[in-house]
Amino acid sequence: MPGWEARSYGEAFADVYDEWYGGVSDVDTTVQRVAAFAPAGGRVLELGVGTGRLAVPLAEAGLEVWGVDASNAMLDRLRANDPSGRVHAVLGDMAGPLPTGPFDVVLVAYNTLFNLVTERAQRDCLRAVAGVLSGRGSLLIEAFVPDLAGEVVRHVEPRLVGDELVLDVSVRDPVAQTVRGQQVHLTSDAVRLRPWRIRYLSPAQCDAIAEEAGLALLDRWADWDGSRFGDDAVRHLSRYGRA
Numbered sequence: 001m002p003g004w005e006a007r008s009y010g011e012a013f014a015d016v017y018d019e020w021y022g023g024v025s026d027v028d029t030t031v032q033r034v035a036a037f038a039p040a041g042g043r044v045l046e047l048g049v050g051t052g053r054l055a056v057p058l059a060e061a062g063l064e065v066w067g068v069d070a071s072n073a074m075l076d077r078l079r080a081n082d083p084s085g086r087v088h089a090v091l092g093d094m095a096g097p098l099p100t101g102p103f104d105v106v107l108v109a110y111n112t113l114f115n116l117v118t119e120r121a122q123r124d125c126l127r128a129v130a131g132v133l134s135g136r137g138s139l140l141i142e143a144f145v146p147d148l149a150g151e152v153v154r155h156v157e158p159r160l161v162g163d164e165l166v167l168d169v170s171v172r173d174p175v176a177q178t179v180r181g182q183q184v185h186l187t188s189d190a191v192r193l194r195p196w197r198i199r200y201l202s203p204a205q206c207d208a209i210a211e212e213a214g215l216a217l218l219d220r221w222a223d224w225d226g227s228r229f230g231d232d233a234v235r236h237l238s239r240y241g242r243a
Contacts, residue, residue: 004197006093009115010050010071012194016185017051017077020161025110025142029224031057034105037138037239038063042104045132047094047125048112051077052087059086066099068092095124101132106139113141113206114198117178122199126213130242139215139240142224145233146200150174161185177201203236216243 013020031054038044042063049055049067051074059065059082066088069075075089082089090099094108095116106129116122129139153172158165170181176199183194201209207217218241222233229236 004117004195006070006095006116007072009196010069010074012196014051014071014073014077016161016194017074018053018081022053026224027054027057030054030109031061033224033226033237034058034107034140035061035063037140038104043102043134044105044107045099045101045103046107046109047098047129048108048115049078049087049089050074052081054107054109055087056082064088066090066103068094068098070094093121094128095121096128096131098128098132102134102137103132104134104137106133106137108139108141111143111198111200113143114200117197117199119199122201123209123212126209126215130213130215133215133242135242137241138218139210141206141238141240142235143201143206144235146177146202148174148177148202203238206238210240211243214243215240 034044040062044058044063044065046055046065046067049069055065055067067078068090070093072091075091078087078089113122113125116125133139151174155170157168159168165186167184168181169184170179172179178197178199181196185192185194203220210217217238219239220229221227221237222229223235224237
């Protein structure tokens with residue numbers, strides 16, 4: 001995708017991420033679930049660590065946390081949120097190479113796998129994870145469950161963020177399984193364009209690329225609370241381990 005790089009999302013959203021997306025999921029429940037799959041003081045790697053929304057509380061829970069992000073702007077925010085440096089922040093592409101393992105848990109939270117916008121990058125990511133995961137380690141992927149049918153969808157939605165107006169504009173291509181969007185951020189003295197792109201996968205497609213990487217599905221839930229995953233689920237939390 002010309003003009004789009006691994007760091008593009010982070011550079012566009014780092015300055016507003018905590019304000020706009022700090023509450024997108026239950027941090028406490030996520031931390032408890034991740035910690036349940038790691039021994040005391042175990043090693044956790046978060047891909048697309050961003051501003052540390054999850055990584056900092058995981059480190060506060062006593063885990064050794066590493067975080068990879070392609071955006072310097074995001075990692076600057078992480079360091080500001082983690083002044084004692086408990087999270088080992090690494091500038092890099094989550095498609096690899098990754099920090100040296102082994103890790104007890106590799107976490108790819110809240111649709112972050114979909115920020116890799118090509119099939120090759122998604123496959124490379126899971127192969128890289130397989131290379132750093134401990135023998136009994138867990139890869140945790142959290143993502144929405146997409147509708148793979150349908151036609152091209154163009155979407156425009158205004159919303160207020162505080163006293164500021166944001167227009168969400170996007171185009172969905174069901175054949176390529178991609179969504180391209182802009183958040184047009186209007187303030188009293190400026191207009192800021194915040195581009196984003198994703199390539200989404202169904203749970204079955206996640207399973208397939210995990211299997212190619214030598215990982216097998218161990219558990220699947222509808223949320224971090226451990227609710228049963230069924231045909232009506234809108235999200236999934238999937239745990240993979242070595243086949």
